Amino acid sequence: MSVLSMLTLLLTHPNEFRTLVQFWMFHDSKRDISNPKEYATSGWDRESMKKCWELLDKTSRSFSAVIKELDGDLARAICLFYIVLRGLDTIEDxxxxxxxxxxxxxxxxxxxxxxxxxxxxxxxxxEKDRIVLVEYDKVVEEVGRLEPGYREVIVDICHKMEIGMADYAHRASSSASSSSTPSPIYLSTIAEYDLYCHYVAGLVGEGLSRIWAASGKEAPYLGEMKELSNSMGLLLQKTNIIRDFREDADQGRFFWPREIWGRSEYIIASGVPLTPSLEKGGRVEDLYQDRTEAGRRRALYVQSGMVLDALRHATDSLDYLRLLRNQTVFNFCAIPAVMAMATLELCFANGEVFERHVKIRKAVAAKLIMNSTNPRDVAYMFRDYARAIHKKSNPADPNFIRISVACAKIEQWAEHQFPSFVHLSSDPSGSGSSSATQTLDPSDARTRIAKLAQERDLQLAKLRASVNGNGVGANGKAGGAGANANAGVDKELVLFFGGAVLLIVVMCLLVVGTVLYFAS
Structure with missing residues (x-):
């Protein structure tokens, strides 16, 4: 940001100015890939890999920094994975x-x-990213140097993704050549929408999970979590599709599925006058071309349907983040997920989405990056943005109840996994220990229940100790009544099992005797 823009921010949004200053002062890069000590894993000493890092910086607006902070050779593998898919996407686009x-x-x-x-x-x-393909021989050279486990994942995901991209590109081309005035390309059903997002983003999530597992820095089973990995990718992709509506529309591309924008309930609820065209769903262009009051309402109702569809992937994404144990991998996955929730909240009930490209403010992004360090804080940020979405929801919107339920599911997930009345604080004694202490909020009614449960558990533990002979009797001697009680319990158990065995033997003898009697 320029000095003038920073000064303007200081005068208009002082809290955001403070956040940016804190970010620049305290959020230092944790790894310098150009350091000679990192050459073995970053490959910076090779001209071909250095070129790949440069391509990453040129083509990635948000992922470059977090990729470079990944542990060990993960950074290099993910860098190449990103560039390969960027090259594929550059051809398709x-x-x-x-x-x-x-x-x-x-x-x-x-x-x-x-x-x-x-x-x-x-x-x-x-084409802004054409340099990737012009310099692709450097990428090929470095992919060949990767560990076989990494290389196989990258090539396999590339193969799966290119099939879906090729099918969609062919469909767009066929429509464009079918008439002198081609109709806009859009997806018909939500299932088709999910499939498209799977090809362009869900497979990326699957590939990342397999690379995490192959690196040994995450559990091997993570590579098999395809449904959760797919949901992570779909949350990010669907958020981008919602945010980029006008930008895509200006290029004649509409990724919002007709099954959502063509619903008659949105037309009826908004009060748009019915026409023969609208009775069949209307046109997708009406969402931004119809600037009447009724048309704007319909567009916002459609938009809420798109946000609702994206929110169904939120809890799966939180489940995925809870599985991660490496801090750099967690940061890499959590930061874009939280930014997706922030973007959904920004776009929800926001008519500017149909007029221009909207994005979260830099100070908000900086705050999210600094806070996305553990599953608990990430879950609370998801919850807070879900609350904000619910607060903006319009009761006249046909999706109002469904939006409320979707937001409640996120709230329920966060409260179940990380109860809000339990507060964590680190090292209150000032001893320098990194361990956290747990305190309960005295103003919350659940605290009394939790304390009663703790007291009950303590009493049961004392009772078990006394039964096992570990208690202290009234005379102050260890053992005592506890030992006698333990002996009495053991004697009862022996008599019980002995009697049961005797009863079974007697019953068997009676059955055998009866059979022999009647057989003779």
């Missing part, structure tokens, strides 16, 4: 490439990633 060229290129991109010296300079001059 470029509308200047003819479908006859794009199709075989997309469907064989995983092979190109293993072909030494391969590059591609056929992107349009306006």
């Amino acid at each position: 470029d509308m200047t490439i003819a479908d006859s060229i794009k199709q075989p290129l997309l469907r064989s991109f995983h092979e190109k990633t293993l072909t030494p010296g391969w590059t591609f300079d056929g992107n349009g001059p306006e």
Whole structure:
């Protein structure tokens, strides 16, 4: 930010100015990949890998810094994973490439990633990430140097993703060439929407989980958590699709599914006059072209339906984050997830989404980065943003009840896993210990219940100790009555099992005797 913008921020939003200053002063990078001590894992001493790091900085607006802070060789593996998928996405997004060229290129991109010296300079001059493909031979060289476990995951995910991208690109191309005035491309059903998001983001989550597991820094079973990994990816992708609506619309791309924006309940609730076109769902362009009061209401109702669909992945994402044990991996996954929730809250009931690209403020992003360090704080941030969404929800919105339920599920998850009446504080004695102490909020009614449960557990523990002979009798001698009680219990158990065995033997003899009597 420039000096003038910082001064303006100080005068208009002093709290945000303070947050940014705190972030710049105290949130230092935890790893310098250019340090000679890091060469063995970062590969900075090789020109080809140095070029890959430069490509990461040029193409990633938000992930570059957190990727570089990953432990050991994870940073290098994820850097290459990101660039490979960025190269694939650059081909799929470029509308200047003819479908006859794009199709075989997309469907064989995983092979190109293993072909030494391969590059591609056929992107349009306006394609902002074309440099990745122009310099792709450096990426190929470094992918070949990766551990086999990492390389297999990257190539496999690339192969799966390119199939979905190629199918969608072919569909868009066929529609564009079918008439002189092609209709806009959009997804029809929520299932189709989920599948598209799976190809472009869910598979990324799956690949990341498999890389975490392959590194040994996370549990091996994490690589098999495909449903949770997919939900993490879908939460981020659907948030971006909601936020980028107008930007995509200006390019003739509509990722919002017709099953949501074409619902008649939104048209009826908003009071938009019914026309033959609207009776069939209308046009997706109406969401930003119809600027009447009724049209704006309908657009916001549709938008709430999109946010509702994204919120169903929130608790799965929290479940996924709880499985992570490496701090750098947790930060890498938690920061974009929390920012997604912040973005959903910003977009919800916000008509500006249909007019321009909106994004969270830098100070908000800085605060989220500093606070996304553990599952408890992340769960509370999810909860707070869910509360904010619910607070903005309109009772006239057909989604009002469903939004309330979705937000309540996030609140329930956070309260169940991390009860809010339990407060954690670190080292109150000032001894320098890093252990945390637990205190209960005296103003919360649940504190009394928790204390009664603790007292009951303590009494049961004392009772067990006395039964096992570990208590102290009235005469002050260890053992005593406790030992006698223990002996009495053992004697009763022996008599019980002995009697049971005797009864079974007698019954068997009676049965055998009866059978022999009648048989003779």
